[in-house]
Amino acid sequence: MLIYMIRHGQTDWNAEIRLQGQKDIPLNDTGRNQARGNGRALADILGTQATAFDYVASPLGRTRETMELLRGAMGLAPEAYRTDDRLKEVSFGDWEGFTLEELEASVPERVAEREASKWDFIPPGDDAESYEILSWRIASWMKDVTVPTVCVSHGGVIRSVFKLLGAMAAEEASMGAIPQDRILKIENGTVGWV
Numbered sequence: 001m002l003i004y005m006i007r008h009g010q011t012d013w014n015a016e017i018r019l020q021g022q023k024d025i026p027l028n029d030t031g032r033n034q035a036r037g038n039g040r041a042l043a044d045i046l047g048t049q050a051t052a053f054d055y056v057a058s059p060l061g062r063t064r065e066t067m068e069l070l071r072g073a074m075g076l077a078p079e080a081y082r083t084d085d086r087l088k089e090v091s092f093g094d095w096e097g098f099t100l101e102e103l104e105a106s107v108p109e110r111v112a113e114r115e116a117s118k119w120d121f122i123p124p125g126d127d128a129e130s131y132e133i134l135s136w137r138i139a140s141w142m143k144d145v146t147v148p149t150v151c152v153s154h155g156g157v158i159r160s161v162f163k164l165l166g167a168m169a170a171e172e173a174s175m176g177a178i179p180q181d182r183i184l185k186i187e188n189g190t191v192g193w194v
Contacts, residue, residue, distance in 0.1 A: 003142075004184070004185055004186075009027045009069075025062060027065050036070070054145075055151075056151050058152065058153045087138075092123050093123040117171075118131070119171055131160065131173070155178035162176075
């Protein structure tokens, strides 16, 4: 298995440290530049093999825009990729759109619960997920990857990959920063930024 995984470029909500989840927030100018930069870097890495890869993205707008800018920077047709619903970001339920600081002011006990066990914490809301629940979706997607793949997804998805492949324990995976201007290489069970 060979996957190059890229987190979508920055959005205004990322810059404001808002819980974005599955809300469809567009890239900002920084995010567009990050996507193009990742495309140029990936073109250098893949060289003439770029067209031999499968290209897949989460169906959310910020990942689709990132993929299209990335492919354009690689000299490939921007729209020639597919989407997979399993690659959507973790749902933060009723907390989407809020900063942790705002939530701390209104529901400090729930924020403390999250901090005590971030991997397993499920926010309020009918569609809310924990990172553990998200990892079930990502495990299903990874099982179906049979050809070299370029994937544009989300921070939570990449956290799941780290945990699923044993590169990080659950709590470590739930806490670490996931850059938007780097490319993660997954090859035969090893994981590392390139």
